[in-house]
Amino acid sequence: MKGVIQRVAHANVVVDGETVGEIGQGIMLLLGVEPEDTEAVADKMLHKVLGYRIFSDADGRMNLSLKDIAGELLVVSQFTLAADTRKGMRPGFSTAAKPDHAERLYEYFSAEASKSVTVANGRFGADMKVSLLNDGPVTFLMDIQP
Template sequence: MKGLIQRVSHANVRVDGEIVGAISKGVLLLLGVEKSDSQQSADKLLHKVLNYRIFPDEEGRMNLSLLDTNGGLLVVSQFTLVADTRKGLRPGFSKGATPEHGEQLYRYFAAQAKNQLSQVATGRFGANMQITLENDGPVTFMLESPAE
């Protein structure tokens, strides 16, 4: 499971012009699910997302996590994150989860996040979405769930 996190001042996701998810200060997570991923993979990545220290402390150092700051989390599915781009000029998606498996783990991830954080919003799985964000920093990291 892969997640691209961005520290944001605010972010929202729209489907057909309608805002379906929005947060103020926090993290925008673009989430990619692979065939081999499981609920255990989701749990490990969620722990990392919630506890990764990317917010500034009183001295301006990145020492605080999303949990420390009680920020928002906007989770948006993005299957293109799991693309194999090592060869050629066209991405390969053979490692990507089936839509059914991907949606199941995406929904599981979001539900688990809502159990631990007060402000969680999501996009709409499989939809054509438009994301608006203000990247704060900019601060962006690629996270992967540890191997099982």
């Protein structure tokens, strides 16, 4: 499972002119699911996302987590993160999970996250317009293996 997390002042997702997900201060996560990913892998990713210390403490150091600041989480499905980009000039997507498997884990991840923080979502499989104000900028790539 791959994820890109961005510390944001705010972020939103629009589908067909309608805002389907929106957060204030927190993390926007682009989430890519691979064929071998399981709920256990999603749990590891969630633990990392919620506990990753990327928010400033009173001394200006990145020492606080999303949970510490009571921030919000926007989860956006992003199958292109699982692309094979090693050869050629066109990405290959055979390394991405099939849509039914990916959607199940995406929904599982979001449901589990909502037990700890406020969660908003994009719409799985939709053509989404994502807007955000990256705070920092602070962006990290996460790669959790089974």
